[in-house]
Amino acid sequence: MLIDPRRIKHCRHCGTAVDYRVPDDDNRERAVCAGCGTIHYENPLNVVGTVPVWGEQVLLCKRAIEPRYGFWTLPAGFMELGETVAQGALRETTEEAGANIELEGLLTMLSVVRVGQVHLFYKARMLDTALDPGPETLEARLFHEHEVPWDEIAFRTVRETLQHFFACRRAGSAYPLHCGDI
Structure with a gap:
C-alpha cells in the first residue's frame, strides 16, 4: 500500500x-x-527504537496491537514532537518493554518510502533484566540469535536491523551505522 x-x-x-x-x-x-x-x-514520520542487548541476547517484544498483532518486534514507535531521536527511542523502550537501558549508538537508519516513514534504531545496553511490558506488548523476552523467531518478525526494518546487529557481532567488528531503503 x-x-x-x-x-x-x-x-x-x-x-x-x-x-x-x-x-x-x-x-x-x-x-x-x-x-x-x-x-x-x-513529511515522513520517524519511527525510533532500540536493540536492547543483555550479554549475548537481544530483547524482543510481542505486539499486542495492530498492525502485526502477535508478531515479534524491537521496542519502537513514532517519535513525538518535543523530543530528540534518542529521547524517543528511550521512551519507546520504556513504554513497550519496561527495560532499563543505556544507548550506545545509532545502529540503523532505514527509509520506508511506500509508507512515508524513516526507522532509526539504536544499539542499547540493558542495565538489568527487569522488564515491565506496557499495554502495547503481550510479552517481552530475551533471545539468543539462534532462538530469534525469524518467521514471526513483524516488520522488514526490524529483521534488517537484527541481521545487521548479529552480522557485526559474529564478525567481532564495531557496529557501524547501516543505512538502507525498504
Whole structure:
C-alpha cells in the first residue's frame, strides 16, 4: 500500500478545501488552501527504537496491537514532537518493554518510502533484566540469535536491523551505522 499523496482535504487553519498544485518558488505539488493560501507540507514520520542487548541476547517484544498483532518486534514507535531521536527511542523502550537501558549508538537508519516513514534504531545496553511490558506488548523476552523467531518478525526494518546487529557481532567488528531503503 502506497501513501496517498493527496491526504489533506481541508486547511488546518481555516477549514477551506485545499487544491493540490505547485506553489510559486516550489518544485512539487502541495496542498494549498484555496481560502487563506496556507501551504501544507507533508513529511515522513520517524519511527525510533532500540536493540536492547543483555550479554549475548537481544530483547524482543510481542505486539499486542495492530498492525502485526502477535508478531515479534524491537521496542519502537513514532517519535513525538518535543523530543530528540534518542529521547524517543528511550521512551519507546520504556513504554513497550519496561527495560532499563543505556544507548550506545545509532545502529540503523532505514527509509520506508511506500509508507512515508524513516526507522532509526539504536544499539542499547540493558542495565538489568527487569522488564515491565506496557499495554502495547503481550510479552517481552530475551533471545539468543539462534532462538530469534525469524518467521514471526513483524516488520522488514526490524529483521534488517537484527541481521545487521548479529552480522557485526559474529564478525567481532564495531557496529557501524547501516543505512538502507525498504
